[in-house]
Amino acid sequence: MKRNIVLVGMMGSGKSHIGRKLAQRLGWQFVDTDRRIERVVGMTIAEFFSQAGETGFRERERTILHQVSRYHEAVISFGGNFPMNIETYRILHRHGFIVALLSEPFRVEERVSRHIGKRPTVDYDNLREFVRHMMRQWEDVYPYCDGVVDTTRGGAGQIVEMILQKVDEKKVQFMSRSKGV
Template sequence: MTLTARLQGTNLYLIGMMGAGKSSTGTALAQALGYQFFDTDVVLETVAGRTIAEIFAQEGEDGFRQQETEVLAQLAAYRRLVIATGGGIVTQRRNWGHLHHGIVVWLDVPLAVLEQRLAGETGRPLLQRPDWRQTLADLVDQRQPLYAQADVRVPIAAGDTVEVITAQILSLVDERLRADAPANQLN
């Protein structure tokens, strides 16, 4: 039985810090599984008709998080999706109810790699300050215990390609499903 068949339409939710590569990896993962791909930030911007930065500026982080939860709830109603979530989606307890209807995959990227990837980016509202590196480190510290609740943890090194990460996810998800399945359902 293939991994796609074993998944039986179960959604995969990619969580992790901004800059972890959830969107690029999610696209490749969806293609490998024959699933559709959605990025909650892109869906939210489309629905709101504004950028994430504009939503933060006009409604603050609380307003953004509320809209993010609504998008997640709508996507969670469907099957056969790979969904890249915003880095802070795990901070809202109610979101875990949606996430746990699928398989939660944590893309665990070291802080130094995140700093390299995010240096000079202007579209990240939480990092628009002179001490952005310290802000990023604080966010990693706050969120890591929440990310650790994922079903699957994928450690990512600086040089890992999307293809390598996708293969690693497929393997780890397969291992997880095999570990959770009764012996007679593995064929």
């Protein structure tokens, strides 16, 4: 039995937008880990990354991971640069159904370039190569996910339905808050 749906994927794959729509469709809460970090530290991700460095930033991400992984009836969107490793997946799988969102390179470039400076690890000068490099890294992650959904084409409503179809295909049941631990 699961508690949450967890959206992972590289930046620009649509996790925040789709996550909000999915949470709305289910009547669940939506949690964006990047926004959560910004609220806790009182600055943007880019400012915090610059001030705390990668080590401090990653530590904050791990803290948030442990907090939100225990939620009930939440759609949780993890930042596109969140380090996905076997330990991360063990924590997320314990209570979450993990869906990776992916998109064609041209669409990721288009989405990421809308927010120049917002993402501290992006090489905006070499965006095309940066996106392709990130995509190669994410290819190793997809097999660990419960489902993979392409967000290149189609509206948010269609993508939400594709995610729910993955949930149905796997016959996933979710524990409600009222039956919480």
